[in-house]
Amino acid sequence: MHTKTLAELKTGLTNGEFSSVELTQHFLDRIKNLDSKYNCFISVTEEAALAQARQCDEHLAAGDAPVLCGLPIAHKDIFCTEGIRTSCGSRMLDNFVPPYNAGVVDKIAKAGMVVLGKTNMDEFAMGSSNETSYYGPVKNPWHTDCVPGGSSGGSAAAVAACLSPVATATDTGGSIRQPAALCGITGLKPTYGRVSRWGMIAFASSLDQGGPMARTAEDAAMLLNVMAGLDSRDSTSTEHEVPDYTATLNQGIAGLTIGIPTEYFDEGLNPATEQAVRNALSELEKQGARLKEITLPHSHLSVPAYYVIAPAEASANLSRFDGARYGYRCKDPVDLHDMYMRSRAEAFGDEVKRRILVGAYCLSAGYYDAYYNKAMQVRRLIKNDFESAFSEVDVIAGPTCPNPAFEFGAKGDNPVAMYLEDIYTIAANLAGLPAMSLPCGFVDQKPVGLQLIGQYFDEARMLNISHRYQLATDWHCQSPSDVS
Ligand code: GLN
Numbered sequence: 001m002h003t004k005t006l007a008e009l010k011t012g013l014t015n016g017e018f019s020s021v022e023l024t025q026h027f028l029d030r031i032k033n034l035d036s037k038y039n040c041f042i043s044v045t046e047e048a049a050l051a052q053a054r055q056c057d058e059h060l061a062a063g064d065a066p067v068l069c070g071l072p073i074a075h076k077d078i079f080c081t082e083g084i085r086t087s088c089g090s091r092m093l094d095n096f097v098p099p100y101n102a103g104v105v106d107k108i109a110k111a112g113m114v115v116l117g118k119t120n121m122d123e124f125a126m127g128s129s130n131e132t133s134y135y136g137p138v139k140n141p142w143h144t145d146c147v148p149g150g151s152s153g154g155s156a157a158a159v160a161a162c163l164s165p166v167a168t169a170t171d172t173g174g175s176i177r178q179p180a181a182l183c184g185i186t187g188l189k190p191t192y193g194r195v196s197r198w199g200m201i202a203f204a205s206s207l208d209q210g211g212p213m214a215r216t217a218e219d220a221a222m223l224l225n226v227m228a229g230l231d232s233r234d235s236t237s238t239e240h241e242v243p244d245y246t247a248t249l250n251q252g253i254a255g256l257t258i259g260i261p262t263e264y265f266d267e268g269l270n271p272a273t274e275q276a277v278r279n280a281l282s283e284l285e286k287q288g289a290r291l292k293e294i295t296l297p298h299s300h301l302s303v304p305a306y307y308v309i310a311p312a313e314a315s316a317n318l319s320r321f322d323g324a325r326y327g328y329r330c331k332d333p334v335d336l337h338d339m340y341m342r343s344r345a346e347a348f349g350d351e352v353k354r355r356i357l358v359g360a361y362c363l364s365a366g367y368y369d370a371y372y373n374k375a376m377q378v379r380r381l382i383k384n385d386f387e388s389a390f391s392e393v394d395v396i397a398g399p400t401c402p403n404p405a406f407e408f409g410a411k412g413d414n415p416v417a418m419y420l421e422d423i424y425t426i427a428a429n430l431a432g433l434p435a436m437s438l439p440c441g442f443v444d445q446k447p448v449g450l451q452l453i454g455q456y457f458d459e460a461r462m463l464n465i466s467h468r469y470q471l472a473t474d475w476h477c478q479s480p481s482d483v484s
Contacts, residue, residue: 001026002162003483006071006219009165013060013070020060020070024053024114027072031116031163034482038139040158042077043085044117052114059112068226069112074164076155077118078125079105079210080199088201089121089133089151092327092347102199103231104168104210111226116164120154123349124318125175125203127151128421129411132351137408140183141480142446146405149179155213156183162483166214166223170200172207173306174400174425177437180213181400181449184439186466186476187213188220191457192432193238195224196231204313205236207306207429216476217438217466221245224459240457248460249467254288256465259393263299264424270403276441276448277399283472284397284465292393296385301378302427303419308362308375309430315359318352354415383431390455395462399424400437400449424451434459438466439475447475 001023004012012018028046035041049072056070080086080098082105087093101109109115122132130138130153138153140146141161148157152169156179159167169176171189180187188211195210202208212223224245231237260281265274285291323329323343330346333339348356362371389396401421411418428435433453440450450469454462470476 002030003479004165005216006165006214006222009071010068020053020056020114021050023070024049024072024116027116027164034161034163037144038141038157038161038163039136040119040138040154040161040163041074041117042087042089042120042135042154045084045115048084049114049116056112056114066110066112068222071113072116072164073108073113074116074119074155074158074167075105076121076152076167076169078121078170078201079168080201081105081115081118084118086118086201087134088125089123089135090347090349090352091134092321094134094328096327098199100199103196103233104200104227107226107229108168119152119158119167122151122153123352124201124314125151125170125172126314126351126355128174128178128418130154131408131412132349134349140405141482142184143405146407146446147182149182149405151175152213153179156180156185156187159183159185159213159215160480162479166212166219168210168227169213170208170210171429172203172310173429174422176211176213177400177425177435177449177451178422180437182405182447184447184475184478185213185215186217186220186436186438187211188224188436188459188462189428189434190224190228190459191434193236194240194434194457194459195227196234196237198231198233198237202317204310205317206313207310209429217463217470218246218249220436221249221463243460245460245463248464251464252288253284253465253468256289256395257393258284258289258291259294259389259396260291261294261296261299261389261396261398263296264398268402268420268423269399270443272443273399273401273403273448276443277450280440280450280469281397283469287468287472294389294393294396296389296427298378298381298385299427302382302430303423305375305378305382306426306430307358307419308371309379311355311359312362312372313359315356315363318356321347351415379430382427386427386431386433394455395458395465396453398451400451401425404443404446404448428453432456434462436462436466438469441475
């Protein structure tokens with residue numbers, strides 16, 4: 001049952017081949033048997049899931065079931081879930097049980113999906129390897145001595161190992177696409193504002209965006225259908241109409257122009273990864289798309305600009321964790337100042353502290369213009385690069401990451417080497433553009449991702465191209481050893 005796609009599981013449920021309770025129990029059993037090996041889940045909500053599944057079965061029998069009724073999902077532990085601990089991968093929120101659901105969690109609940117649990121992640125979504133989680137690293141199901149990518153490594157590994165058919169995730173600088181690439185699944189970061197950020201714990205608010213992770217583009221489209229749309233509680237959420245993302249999946253791609261940025265095939269790109277990506281581009285060409293060399297001249301500035309803007313916003317967002325209102329509080333503080341200092345010192349990990357320090361420094365009076373303002377100017381240049389590229393092409397394609405999954409500890413003492421893993425993903429966040437990653441091959445038996453970057457609100461076209469690619473290839477059908 002677990003090897004079926006979300007679309008196939010929906011058909012199975014509708015035809016009565018199995019019930020939602022059976023389906024849910026099957027995934028819960030897999031989590032029980034396998035998650036000690038992968039560490040994908042921070043919390044498993046077995047009882048609530050089975051109760052929800054029983055209700056879904058009633059709706060399915062009564063014929064009044066909502067669109068994804070009875071189908072299991074896992075939520076990244078960054079999305080607030082009413083009555084369910086939401087840790088954001090941090091000791092700071094180890095004891096935090098939100099009194100409300102995130103906008104996305106609500107929408108998915110309305111669609112009838114059954115929540116299996118909350119997935120592991122880098123602390124406050126800061127990382128590219130899942131090594132910064134308070135709950136320990138997630139293992140890549142393809143190679144358990146390698147990282148799954150981050151920060152949505154728990155969601156990506158859970159989907160890759162078929163512990164859940166789909167999962168939610170978030171992407172501030174690549175955290176949906178990079179782990180999707182490293183785990184061999186399909187992940188989509190929507191246009192900024194497409195998916196509600198309400199109740200999604202903030203890292204860098206002008207960059208954060210939630211999106212779907214799935215094994216196929218079709219499943220990602222089904223999930224995006226129910227995640228997207230206006231939420232008046234998020235002031236950056238947009239009224240832009242939500243199309244049915246599944247309706248255009250099958251359209252031919254002949255005549256589309258795909259831009260290939262020279263800068264995404266630089267000397268930092270692993271040659272075998274490049275080969276896999278070039279093969280994928282040839283397949284798209286075979287289907288009638290036209291490949292056109294383009295240039296995004298400020299690409300090399302995206303990582304430095306991001307590592308000013310993201311920490312700046314993080315330092316402001318994380319100031320609310322002070323030991324007073326909620327979250328961790330140190331034992332026996334001698335006074336208020338001691339409580340602030342020790343609560344934050346004891347509950348935040350090293351990477352989070354590094355970002356807070358960098359961010360506070362960049363925003364400080366003497367340095368604001370030199371760093372933050374400068375980074376914001378660079379951000380505009382990067383956005384302009386994309387705007388001029390999109391006057392000539394329909395979509396942009398290249399690698400998602402420069403390398404396949406690396407071993408634990410490989411970049412542990414070198415934050416900059418870690419930051420460079422996001423070199424191809426960050427620009428889309430700075431520009432607010434939608435982008436996705438889909439499996440396109442293997443290097444040393446490790447999955448490689450093809451990245452597509454779309455025009456604003458053009459998620460449907462990226463999903464269409466991905467679906468057509470997946471109809472012609474079977475990279476997305478390959479699975480790691482525990483899946484069979
Ligand atoms: N790896 C990047 C970082 O560490 C991006 C993380 C993300 O997208 N949440 O900030």
